[in-house]
Amino acid sequence: MSYDTVVVGAGLAGLTAALRLTERGQRVMIVARGVGATHLAPATIDVLGYLGDTRVGAPAGSLAALIAASPDHPYAHITADQLATAVTWFGAHAAALGYSGSVGENMLLPTALGVPKPSALAPRSMAGGDLRGGGRFLFVGFKGFKDFHPALIADNLVRAPLPLPITARALELEPPSSRLGDLSGRVIAGRFDADNLTDWLVGELENRVEPDERIGVPAVLGLRSGDQTWQELEKRLGCTVFEVSTLPPSVPGIRLFNALTAALRARGARLVLGVRAVGAHANNGHIDTIDVANATGTVSHAVGSVLLATGGFPSGGLELDSFGATRETVFDLPLIGVPETDRVRFAPNYFDPQPLASAGVPTDDLLRPVDANGHPVYTNLHAAGAILGGAIPWKEKSGTGISVASGYAAAEAILAPAAQSVSEAVR
Amino acid sequence: MNDFIRDSLDHCVKCTICETYCPVSQVTPMFPGPKYAGPQAERYRGAGKSVDSSVDYCSGCGICTQVCPQDVKIAEINSRARAKLWEQRGVPLRNQMIARPTVIGRLGTPVAPLANWALHNRAVRGIVQSIVGIHRDAPMPSFAGKTFQKRSRNHRGPSDAPAVVYFHGCGTNYYEPLVGEMVVAVLEHNGFRVIVPEQDCCGLPLQSNGNFPAARTYVRRLVDRLVPHARAGLPIVSNSTSCGLMLKREAHEILGIEDEDLKIVSESMYDLCEFLLRLHERGQLRTDFGSLPLTVPYHAPCQQRGHGIGKPALDLLALVPDLHMIELDVDCCGIAGTYGLKKEKYEISMAVGKRLFSDIAATGSELAACDSETCRWQIAHGAGVTAVHPIELLYRAYGLDRQGQRDLVTTGTQPARVSG
Numbered sequence: 001m002s003y004d005t006v007v008v009g010a011g012l013a014g015l016t017a018a019l020r021l022t023e024r025g026q027r028v029m030i031v032a033r034g035v036g037a038t039h040l041a042p043a044t045i046d047v048l049g050y051l052g053d054t055r056v057g058a059p060a061g062s063l064a065a066l067i068a069a070s071p072d073h074p075y076a077h078i079t080a081d082q083l084a085t086a087v088t089w090f091g092a093h094a095a096a097l098g099y100s101g102s103v104g105e106n107m108l109l110p111t112a113l114g115v116p117k118p119s120a121l122a123p124r125s126m127a128g129g130d131l132r133g134g135g136r137f138l139f140v141g142f143k144g145f146k147d148f149h150p151a152l153i154a155d156n157l158v159r160a161p162l163p164l165p166i167t168a169r170a171l172e173l174e175p176p177s178s179r180l181g182d183l184s185g186r187v188i189a190g191r192f193d194a195d196n197l198t199d200w201l202v203g204e205l206e207n208r209v210e211p212d213e214r215i216g217v218p219a220v221l222g223l224r225s226g227d228q229t230w231q232e233l234e235k236r237l238g239c240t241v242f243e244v245s246t247l248p249p250s251v252p253g254i255r256l257f258n259a260l261t262a263a264l265r266a267r268g269a270r271l272v273l274g275v276r277a278v279g280a281h282a283n284n285g286h287i288d289t290i291d292v293a294n295a296t297g298t299v300s301h302a303v304g305s306v307l308l309a310t311g312g313f314p315s316g317g318l319e320l321d322s323f324g325a326t327r328e329t330v331f332d333l334p335l336i337g338v339p340e341t342d343r344v345r346f347a348p349n350y351f352d353p354q355p356l357a358s359a360g361v362p363t364d365d366l367l368r369p370v371d372a373n374g375h376p377v378y379t380n381l382h383a384a385g386a387i388l389g390g391a392i393p394w395k396e397k398s399g400t401g402i403s404v405a406s407g408y409a410a411a412e413a414i415l416a417p418a419a420q421s422v423s424e425a426v427r
Numbered sequence: 428m429n430d431f432i433r434d435s436l437d438h439c440v441k442c443t444i445c446e447t448y449c450p451v452s453q454v455t456p457m458f459p460g461p462k463y464a465g466p467q468a469e470r471y472r473g474a475g476k477s478v479d480s481s482v483d484y485c486s487g488c489g490i491c492t493q494v495c496p497q498d499v500k501i502a503e504i505n506s507r508a509r510a511k512l513w514e515q516r517g518v519p520l521r522n523q524m525i526a527r528p529t530v531i532g533r534l535g536t537p538v539a540p541l542a543n544w545a546l547h548n549r550a551v552r553g554i555v556q557s558i559v560g561i562h563r564d565a566p567m568p569s570f571a572g573k574t575f576q577k578r579s580r581n582h583r584g585p586s587d588a589p590a591v592v593y594f595h596g597c598g599t600n601y602y603e604p605l606v607g608e609m610v611v612a613v614l615e616h617n618g619f620r621v622i623v624p625e626q627d628c629c630g631l632p633l634q635s636n637g638n639f640p641a642a643r644t645y646v647r648r649l650v651d652r653l654v655p656h657a658r659a660g661l662p663i664v665s666n667s668t669s670c671g672l673m674l675k676r677e678a679h680e681i682l683g684i685e686d687e688d689l690k691i692v693s694e695s696m697y698d699l700c701e702f703l704l705r706l707h708e709r710g711q712l713r714t715d716f717g718s719l720p721l722t723v724p725y726h727a728p729c730q731q732r733g734h735g736i737g738k739p740a741l742d743l744l745a746l747v748p749d750l751h752m753i754e755l756d757v758d759c760c761g762i763a764g765t766y767g768l769k770k771e772k773y774e775i776s777m778a779v780g781k782r783l784f785s786d787i788a789a790t791g792s793e794l795a796a797c798d799s800e801t802c803r804w805q806i807a808h809g810a811g812v813t814a815v816h817p818i819e820l821l822y823r824a825y826g827l828d829r830q831g832q833r834d835l836v837t838t839g840t841q842p843a844r845v846s847g
Contacts, residue, residue: 001708002708034493258756265756270742272737292735296676
């Protein structure tokens, strides 16, 4: 088939770009080896949480300092206006999750380990956990649900650096027994969807919650019915209830994936999983067809543009072999942030600055991967998300922000190449 | 055996994405999930011994492999572990039986009216359940009486057109020969001569029931019959997505067959809709479609997704005026070939299919489309609608039904008539 754009990768960056492109009428196919990191991340949009070791309160206002310190950062290729537009647009288009927040200021949301994490946007079912205003918190866990310990969350949070003091206590509830053995987040969410666990939870909590307390529960309130369950809990308990991100799998992340892919389906985009983009045919630096390997062989699809959103090392967009060579796996693109092969590639301590941490693809301001001279490798190849070099997302707490902003900005560059080329020339 | 299947388990990063998609472990504790049973338990199967019987509750839908971002061949690992289990224990008689559709087909076809009566008689089915272990409510197709092979022998197509080889599979042969005739009619309408080689089962049901030696015998026999055509450079099309996938990938990846003949056949295989869409891309598909004012929900079966070809049925049906297809978003209908027929697995299979059934019901349509035959039978059974192969809609849109004086037809479980 021929497509206006083929997106490689089904993570947040690829889905965001695809959604924007289909919104503007493009025929889009998304090909991916599998599902992306949406299912692992908590569905918050983290634009910028840390500058060095300093927690960021106002992400939009801190971009200039970030870019000054990291000139190759993906945000250096995205204007502040574009970033704000992208994040606002995204929040509005993932409407099923009811995002709240803005790029202007970070919320501080509790994690499953009791760490206050800075996020610009959060689903409204999580936003009530904002710790900035201080106050009294009750964290609730479910017996048998692994890796979520309300006492750990409460203990860590009261000791965490916060603008205003909080108090926090913990409560562990025994969920009604079920035929289902392993209590994963996915299984509990399924029970909220199917059975009426809401009645049970209200019954357990209504006489135990103290005045002015906010209740944090694991983010497992249902896959299909999560938002409704949350609303119902707030209404019936008469207090603020919020979901706390869990260890993977992330139920809010799956909700986000489902919301984005449903919107894409409705606009006729095709999502093909379990396949691999293996290369392209180009003429004069312009990609004409992209090759996708499926069950039996390789199929070439004619394309107008290609968006590379394959992720970094964890997702296979980048590969490090046992000889120390690092490569981009689809197009073998030039990389930045890669130490010479005879240099140390790993620091001895996990949290030390790691030499390979910011490895990735360099781009121009249209988010097109560039060679060492700054020239686009292909005129119609763009990149977005964790494949981009120059950032240390896990440390900056910028991963989902980069994905949304670069996904949106790459889509805009694809949609308006002519106009954008002019502004590029002006720069 | 090709080690790349087993070796892939080292790529597992325990991200749990497969667990979130497994339709079986979501509805029953009998199966602990693809990650536990697959890449994790596989490490204990080192000496070729089976360590757990829970893997028998994997339905083999293959969704885990499709969603895995690290290319771990989870479903394939589990499929082999299941075979190891039954190799040690001996495959039960019931599983040997239901895994041989050609044997059942040959037995049932001559006595079709009687067999159909028995298949749909509550009392008989109750007895069959208690003696054989096939659930009394499980969806069963009806024998057509006259097989597609027999029907096609009397058919005279064009003699000088480019040829395409048709691998129709057992479902079409014994239960839905009219679907096969529609396939032929649509291909001939597009200027092809359709070759229908003698053929029987691809071995897939035996493979999923853990009898690999017998499955290999079947698939090799089928490959022997198809390979002369493949060597002659002819494309082979199949309207059975799972049987097509067997030839494309599973005989190699799961049964571990390494030979040149299979490779050539694999590379010549096309899913029917994939083949027609390729014609369209080359501007060679006739688009003289008449109006078909229908709204039809479409379910891409799990095995169809395993082809990695997108959803060509939807791309094709988008060419039909006034036909509105609704793309459903459910991974599996639950039947998984013979899985849902089994006494101890029927309830699981229906629980897996529940969401699909209710999503179909929510569309208000009395008609659904789906590429795979056993899935259509399950959909007809669970959702109470008529389920057709997409080719039936194309056939009708081409107006071929009027030429041939034939009503739009059938799923194996209930006759269907569509007004439009």
